[in-house]
Amino acid sequence: MAKGNTHGLDCLFLCFCLFGLFSVPVKAALKKYQFDIQVKNVSRLCHAKPIVTVNGMFPGPTIYAREGDRVLVNVTNYARYNMSIHWHGLKQYRNGWADGPAYITQCPIKTGKSYTYDFNITGQRGTLWWHAHIFWLRATVYGAIVILPKQGTLFPFPQPYREANILLGEWWNNDVEDVVKQGNKLGLPPNTSDAHTINGKPGPLSPCSEKHTFALEVEQGKTYLLRIINAALNDELFFAIAEHNMTVVEIDAVYTKPFTTQAILIAPGQTTNVLVQTNQAPGRYFMAARPFMDAPLSIDNKSAMAILQYKGIPNSVIPILPQIPAPDDTEFALTYNSKLRSLNSPAFPATVPLKVDRHLFYTIGLGINQCLTCLNGTRLTASLNNITFVMPRIGLLQAHYYNIKGVFTTDFPDRPPMPFNYTGAPLTANLGTTLGTRVSKIAFNSSVELILQDTNLLTVESHPFHLHGYNFFVVGSGIGNFDPKSDRAKFNLVDPPERNTVGVPTGGWAAIRFRADNPGVWFMHCHLELHTGWGLKTAFVVENGKGRDQSISPPPKDLPPC
Numbered sequence: 001m002a003k004g005n006t007h008g009l010d011c012l013f014l015c016f017c018l019f020g021l022f023s024v025p026v027k028a029a030l031k032k033y034q035f036d037i038q039v040k041n042v043s044r045l046c047h048a049k050p051i052v053t054v055n056g057m058f059p060g061p062t063i064y065a066r067e068g069d070r071v072l073v074n075v076t077n078y079a080r081y082n083m084s085i086h087w088h089g090l091k092q093y094r095n096g097w098a099d100g101p102a103y104i105t106q107c108p109i110k111t112g113k114s115y116t117y118d119f120n121i122t123g124q125r126g127t128l129w130w131h132a133h134i135f136w137l138r139a140t141v142y143g144a145i146v147i148l149p150k151q152g153t154l155f156p157f158p159q160p161y162r163e164a165n166i167l168l169g170e171w172w173n174n175d176v177e178d179v180v181k182q183g184n185k186l187g188l189p190p191n192t193s194d195a196h197t198i199n200g201k202p203g204p205l206s207p208c209s210e211k212h213t214f215a216l217e218v219e220q221g222k223t224y225l226l227r228i229i230n231a232a233l234n235d236e237l238f239f240a241i242a243e244h245n246m247t248v249v250e251i252d253a254v255y256t257k258p259f260t261t262q263a264i265l266i267a268p269g270q271t272t273n274v275l276v277q278t279n280q281a282p283g284r285y286f287m288a289a290r291p292f293m294d295a296p297l298s299i300d301n302k303s304a305m306a307i308l309q310y311k312g313i314p315n316s317v318i319p320i321l322p323q324i325p326a327p328d329d330t331e332f333a334l335t336y337n338s339k340l341r342s343l344n345s346p347a348f349p350a351t352v353p354l355k356v357d358r359h360l361f362y363t364i365g366l367g368i369n370q371c372l373t374c375l376n377g378t379r380l381t382a383s384l385n386n387i388t389f390v391m392p393r394i395g396l397l398q399a400h401y402y403n404i405k406g407v408f409t410t411d412f413p414d415r416p417p418m419p420f421n422y423t424g425a426p427l428t429a430n431l432g433t434t435l436g437t438r439v440s441k442i443a444f445n446s447s448v449e450l451i452l453q454d455t456n457l458l459t460v461e462s463h464p465f466h467l468h469g470y471n472f473f474v475v476g477s478g479i480g481n482f483d484p485k486s487d488r489a490k491f492n493l494v495d496p497p498e499r500n501t502v503g504v505p506t507g508g509w510a511a512i513r514f515r516a517d518n519p520g521v522w523f524m525h526c527h528l529e530l531h532t533g534w535g536l537k538t539a540f541v542v543e544n545g546k547g548r549d550q551s552i553s554p555p556p557k558d559l560p561p562c
């Protein structure tokens with residue numbers, strides 16, 4: 001059994017891999033991984049506090065597979081924390097048991113126990129990632145998933161010479177669970193992070209020493225594929241490389257129409273593949289990541305830095321700094337997102353639902369609820385259609401599958417209780433929200449349109465929404481209140497970006513469409529962990545179809561009990 005990494009890429013400094021792109025087709029393979037959840041000291045970072053890791057690695061091991069493979073990951077929990085792992089962006093057809101969000105599709109893996117996630121990778125290829133899906137533990141428990149095209153299949157863009165994973169993260173100098181606990185006690189946002197990281201390292205701008213800098217060695221005159229993942233908990237990030245443009249070719253494991261840009265914008269949960277030409281004078285060039293925030297909120301605005309280093313250039317050469325959009329560059333963000341388009345080729349068509357069976361309109365709001373255990377008797381909270389989601393005590397999928405009553409209700413409203421001027425003047429009065437474990441029931445194979453509308457309840461803010469079990473098409477987005485007549489007329493139903501996480505613009509809206517052909521219980525939530533914890537989440541119960549292979553598969557025998 002491969003321990004963590006089958007390609008011997010467990011290197012600290014340079015990670016390259018070259019795959020046999022021209023070999024003969026073979027049958028789908030079985031890939032096995034062992035993930036040991038362990039608490040380890042990661043001394044190369046700013047402090048000596050132990051962190052939760054997989055196999056002692058930070059970031060964790062990369063899962064390598066090909067489209068069509070079956071993957072088994074035996075997760076064994078040696079830590080004192082409950083654990084569950086989510087395979088972010090994998091569709092898990094009929095197989096919610098392997099999806100991973102704690103108390104949604106499974107109970108956590110307790111200390112000393114194991115659970116084997118068993119899934120097929122069907123109809124997907126590209127970059128995804130895995131992460132802990134319980135409380136804030138994903139701060140240190142995450143890694144890349146690289147799905148290569150089927151054996152003998154080329155990328156639909158120039159074949160890169162080499163490739164590398166770039167994982168952007170967010171780092172606290174304290175145990176993240178303590179950070180969250182302190183926030184919850186106050187009823188306020190917890191401390192913002194202390195650093196951002198690139199492949200687990202903050203770079204020379206952080207108070208830590210320069211040796212904690214990731215460097216990628218490149219040869220001049222080649223094309224490199226970077227698989228960029230935003231694993232940060234709460235920050236949307238810009239990423240740029242000094243003097244090197246990037247060509248975006250894929251987002252969330254879906255090919256795009258290529259376009260060239262000096263910087264990318266990437267929200268927590270999202271992935272972006274770019275091609276980089278090493279066509280500059282041999283030297284050292286900084287790669288940088290820093291947050292995008294265009295709402296009046298305080299964040300950790302520190303940059304993480306890494307180095308693109310041409311072969312043969314000594315470490316004594318001072319790297320060149322990149323140009324990166326200003327932290328509040330709304331214009332860049334909107335323009336960048338508007339350039340994203342599905343490839344929509346004969347081999348990779350964009351199957352956008354043209355007719356909609358179910359129209360949903362969800363408002364995103366912040367609020368203040370009573371909290372008897374909080375210092376001031378109140379706590380900040382978040383809601384969808386004015387409902388703050390309450391976590392159940394057993395998995396929703398089990399409750400649904402075994403028809404256990406009293407765990408959730410299926411009366412989540414299709415519309416907000418009261419229409420109002422969502423993005424008008426800030427609303428500060430009457431901000432309480434209703435509590436409930438309420439979900440929406442969706443008929444099998446119906447086409448769904450969901451408008452996610454930001455509001456000015458307390459403040460406007462950008463929210464990256466992630467749907468489990470599906471990709472969706474982002475058919476439109478805009479600033480202000482969604483106007484059903486004029487905005488729907490402008491939808492892109494031809495080649496909209498297809499993804500699993502969409503950034504709802506600050507004080508704006510995003511419209512997504514998907515076909516509900518995957519039966520199960522699928523979590524949908526803001527991928528800012530701060531807001532998920534405050535209740536900005538719900539789930540879809542997608543009913544079984546009548547045909548063969550259209551119902552939820554039976555649960556695996558080792559599914560963790562509650």
Ligand SMILES: *[C@@H]1O[C@H](CO)[C@@H](O)[C@H](O)[C@H]1NC(C)=O
Nearest residue numbers: 039040041042048049050051
């Ligand atoms: C981590 O390092 C600290 C200080 O060096 C030490 O006291 C502690 O035992 C270490 N913990 C682990 C899990 O290795």
Ligand SMILES: *[C@@H]1O[C@H](CO)[C@@H](O)[C@H](O)[C@H]1NC(C)=O
Nearest residue numbers: 034074075076114115116558
């Ligand atoms: C998972 O790993 C644990 C710990 O090594 C082992 O005891 C268990 O048998 C493994 N489970 C499977 C299905 O291989």
Ligand SMILES: *[C@@H]1O[C@H](CO)[C@@H](O)[C@H](O)[C@H]1NC(C)=O
Nearest residue numbers: 070093094095118119120553
């Ligand atoms: C994966 O595919 C194989 C072969 O088609 C099938 O037997 C198995 O049930 C599938 N596993 C899951 C978890 O869907």
Ligand SMILES: *[C@@H]1O[C@H](CO)[C@@H](O)[C@H](O)[C@H]1NC(C)=O
Nearest residue numbers: 173174175178179180182191
């Ligand atoms: C939060 O930040 C404050 C001020 O820097 C610090 O005193 C406190 O210890 C931090 N709390 C945690 C849980 O890290």
Ligand SMILES: *[C@@H]1O[C@H](CO)[C@@H](O)[C@H](O)[C@H]1NC(C)=O
Nearest residue numbers: 185186187188375376377378
């Ligand atoms: C508690 O309320 C006081 C007065 O409104 C305010 O100044 C303080 O910041 C609040 N503290 C917390 C922790 O909410």
Ligand SMILES: *[C@@H]1O[C@H](CO)[C@@H](O)[C@H](O)[C@H]1NC(C)=O
Nearest residue numbers: 243244245246260261262280
């Ligand atoms: C990057 O793209 C910009 C805009 O298209 C262009 O002006 C610039 O010359 C390009 N830079 C490099 C290094 O190719």
Ligand SMILES: *[C@@H]1O[C@H](CO)[C@@H](O)[C@H](O)[C@H]1NC(C)=O
Nearest residue numbers: 298299300301302326327328
């Ligand atoms: C980052 O935040 C600090 C403190 O809030 C502020 O002084 C600084 O100007 C900010 N930097 C940028 C680049 O916005």
Ligand SMILES: *[C@@H]1O[C@H](CO)[C@@H](O)[C@H](O)[C@H]1NC(C)=O
Nearest residue numbers: 420421422423424425426481
């Ligand atoms: C909503 O509020 C904005 C800002 O205050 C205002 O410009 C707009 O006219 C309002 N819209 C409606 C329909 O009242």
Ligand SMILES: *[C@@H]1O[C@H](CO)[C@@H](O)[C@H](O)[C@H]1NC(C)=O
Nearest residue numbers: 386417418430431432433434
């Ligand atoms: C949300 O629900 C609470 C409790 O029912 C109510 O007090 C509040 O007015 C509602 N807010 C909105 C914006 O609908």
Ligand SMILES: *[C@@H]1O[C@H](CO)[C@@H](O)[C@H](O)[C@H]1NC(C)=O
Nearest residue numbers: 444445446515517545547550
């Ligand atoms: C789902 O609906 C679409 C459009 O009506 C249809 O083409 C497709 O065959 C249906 N799929 C299933 C599994 O019923």
Ligand SMILES: *[C@@H]1O[C@H](CO)[C@@H](O)[C@H](O)[C@H]1NC(C)=O
Nearest residue numbers: 081082107108110393561562
């Ligand atoms: C771990 O999960 C179990 C099952 O849900 C729960 O009973 C227990 O309280 C949890 N333990 C901790 C430390 O959260």
